[in-house]
Amino acid sequence: xxxxxxxxxxxxxxxxxxxxxxxxxxxxxxxxxxxxxxxxxxxxxxxxxxxxxxxxxxxxxxxxxxxxxxxxxxxxxxxxxxxxxxxxxxxxxxxxxxxxxxxxxxxxxxxxxxxxxxxxxxxxxxxxxxxxxxxxxxxxxxxxxxxxxxxxxxxxxxxxxxxxxxxxxxxxxxxxxxxxxxxxxxxxxxxxxxxxxxxxxxxxxxxxxxxxxxxxxxxxxxxxxxxxxxxxxxxxxxxxxxxxxxxxxxxxxxxxxxxxxxxxxxxxxx
Numbered sequence: 001x002x003x004x005x006x007x008x009x010x011x012x013x014x015x016x017x018x019x020x021x022x023x024x025x026x027x028x029x030x031x032x033x034x035x036x037x038x039x040x041x042x043x044x045x046x047x048x049x050x051x052x053x054x055x056x057x058x059x060x061x062x063x064x065x066x067x068x069x070x071x072x073x074x075x076x077x078x079x080x081x082x083x084x085x086x087x088x089x090x091x092x093x094x095x096x097x098x099x100x101x102x103x104x105x106x107x108x109x110x111x112x113x114x115x116x117x118x119x120x121x122x123x124x125x126x127x128x129x130x131x132x133x134x135x136x137x138x139x140x141x142x143x144x145x146x147x148x149x150x151x152x153x154x155x156x157x158x159x160x161x162x163x164x165x166x167x168x169x170x171x172x173x174x175x176x177x178x179x180x181x182x183x184x185x186x187x188x189x190x191x192x193x194x195x196x197x198x199x200x201x202x203x204x205x206x207x208x209x210x211x212x213x214x215x216x217x218x219x220x221x222x223x224x225x226x227x228x229x230x231x232x233x234x235x236x237x238x239x240x241x242x243x244x245x246x247x248x249x250x251x252x253x254x255x256x257x258x259x260x261x262x263x264x265x266x267x268x269x270x
Contacts, residue, residue, distance in 0.1 A: 143161070153262055164216050175210075194233035231243070
């Protein structure tokens with residue numbers, strides 16, 4: 001009983017110190033997030049980390065405590081005066097706590113955040129979102145804006161780029177390249193549409209069309225943070241590490257200027 005009391009005190013002190021350190025780090029933002037969906041994911045991560053930290057400390061500290069407290073300095077085993085094969089109260093407490101925590105984590109943040117995301121999507125759908133068709137192919141991202149008649153957005157050097165207006169809902173349609181629009185599962189390979197600063201990562205699978213909804217909430221670019229980029233996160237061949245594209249989040253006026261420039265490039269066959 002004395003050992004259990006000593007361990008509980010050490011564990012409690014370690015948890016308090018760890019939680020204080022975690023919340024101080026969290027206050028300085030551990031991750032650069034610039035979309036509404038990314039903030040949902042970040043809040044879920046912070047919630048789970050805060051709750052799981054005491055459990056992680058308990059398991060690690062218990063191993064260390066047992067190794068130190070019950071060590072045999074001279075390598076000669078000594079029978080304990082108290083032999084306990086099992087402790088039903090400890091088993092019930094451990095299993096019961098694990099069960100309750102899993103139910104809680106399923107309800108929040110999993111179910112609650114999913115419901116929030118679906119509610120946001122339904123709301124954003126009614127706000128005439130910007131449509132961006134994203135085509136993945138070995139090893140390139142192609143972005144088109146059907147509402148503006150832009151078939152492929154590129155910069156002055158002819159490289160693909162993605163530009164979005166801040167504060168406007170965006171709906172991405174994600175497809176793996178299928179030149180003849182036959183939904184041929186053998187047309188290309190599986191890619192993964194990943195924008196770290198948006199907190200989204202969606203597999204792009206041949207023969208399927210997938211969607212993502214979000215609202216960019218801050219003017220930013222790769223110069224602001226390397227997390228503001230489009231990156232393939234699924235190994236898709238030797239060119240996989242270089243399958244990325246720059247992302248620019250700009251004000252509405254600058255976005256319309258960019259759209260006009262893209263139309264000019266397309267009219268001149270760029």
